[in-house]
Amino acid sequence: MNVKIAKEAGFCFGVKRAMKMAWDELELNSDIYALGPLIHNKQAVQRYEDKGLLTVDTINDIPNDKSVVIRSHGVSRDIYDKANSNNLNIIDTTCPFVKKIHNIVNEFYEKGYKIIIIGDKNHPEIIGINGWCENSALIVKSIDDVNSLNLDNNSKYCLVAQTTLNLELYNEIVNILSKKLDNITFKNTICSATKTRQQAAKELSVDVDCMIVIGGKHSSNTQKLVNICKEQVPTFAIETKEDLDIDKLNKFNLIGVTAGASTPDWIIEDVISFIESL
Numbered sequence: 001m002n003v004k005i006a007k008e009a010g011f012c013f014g015v016k017r018a019m020k021m022a023w024d025e026l027e028l029n030s031d032i033y034a035l036g037p038l039i040h041n042k043q044a045v046q047r048y049e050d051k052g053l054l055t056v057d058t059i060n061d062i063p064n065d066k067s068v069v070i071r072s073h074g075v076s077r078d079i080y081d082k083a084n085s086n087n088l089n090i091i092d093t094t095c096p097f098v099k100k101i102h103n104i105v106n107e108f109y110e111k112g113y114k115i116i117i118i119g120d121k122n123h124p125e126i127i128g129i130n131g132w133c134e135n136s137a138l139i140v141k142s143i144d145d146v147n148s149l150n151l152d153n154n155s156k157y158c159l160v161a162q163t164t165l166n167l168e169l170y171n172e173i174v175n176i177l178s179k180k181l182d183n184i185t186f187k188n189t190i191c192s193a194t195k196t197r198q199q200a201a202k203e204l205s206v207d208v209d210c211m212i213v214i215g216g217k218h219s220s221n222t223q224k225l226v227n228i229c230k231e232q233v234p235t236f237a238i239e240t241k242e243d244l245d246i247d248k249l250n251k252f253n254l255i256g257v258t259a260g261a262s263t264p265d266w267i268i269e270d271v272i273s274f275i276e277s278l
């Protein structure tokens with residue numbers, strides 16, 4: 001059984017940066033709160049929690065004067081306000097690519113534009129972005145959603161996208177909206193880390209007998225990699241090597257491996273050495 005790994009896989013720049021910032025802080029102070037799981041990878045989160053990180057659901061769960069880690073997904077403006085009024089020490093690991101979307105949304109909203117976001121309305125990144133235009137954005141995630149929007153051609157619109165969005169869907173939506181609206185500004189805010197990982201996964205999946213995609217079940221960029229690989233070859237989505245079905249895997253000779261942007265290197269290496277040992 002041979003294993004080939006995608007050219008780009010695992011932690012992206014933003015997650016690597018966020019994880020390092022949080023770890024560095026934990027080295028100095030073990031009484032730190034994370035607003036939601038640090039990343040969509042429960043094994044990695046566990047390591048941080050073992051070092052003292054406390055994961056909470058809301059800012060109200062954090063006692064005054066403590067430290068709070070804002071995740072790479074970013075948060076809405078009111079979370080910063082609340083953190084400041086509770087005198088929290090903010091460790092802001094928001095990915096700079098997400099921060100850029102907050103700034104765009106804030107700037108255009110203040111100039112009187114209506115904001116359209118392409119993405120999943122329940123994803124923390126989208127909830128955070130929407131919080132920079134007073135939660136007024138129109139949020140769409142499919143062509144059907146776009147076609148059922150109630151648009152006003154006398155208004156100005158600005159469109160942004162979830163960083164992990166598929167580029168083809170973005171282009172299709174831009175195409176539709178540019179025909180419907182006279183005054184719309186498109187901001188392609190898809191992150192290049194996502195694009196390069198998707199491209200590398202696609203390239204590898206045409207060369208191998210099956211693909212293994214490693215990543216959290218709730219990680220949207222991991223699920224997108226799974227869908228891309230599935231179009232080419234049988235694909236197995238796993239979180240750790242324990243999820244591998246050895247009987248199924250034994251049918252293949254050349255196995256491709258890729259991993260979502262929130263999968264740490266040690267989990268990828270673990271999976272590869274396990275397959276190589278079979």
Ligand code: SF4
Nearest residue numbers: 012014095097163191
């Ligand atoms: S996928 Fe892109 S936007 Fe998201 S954290 Fe990574 S680098 Fe930042």
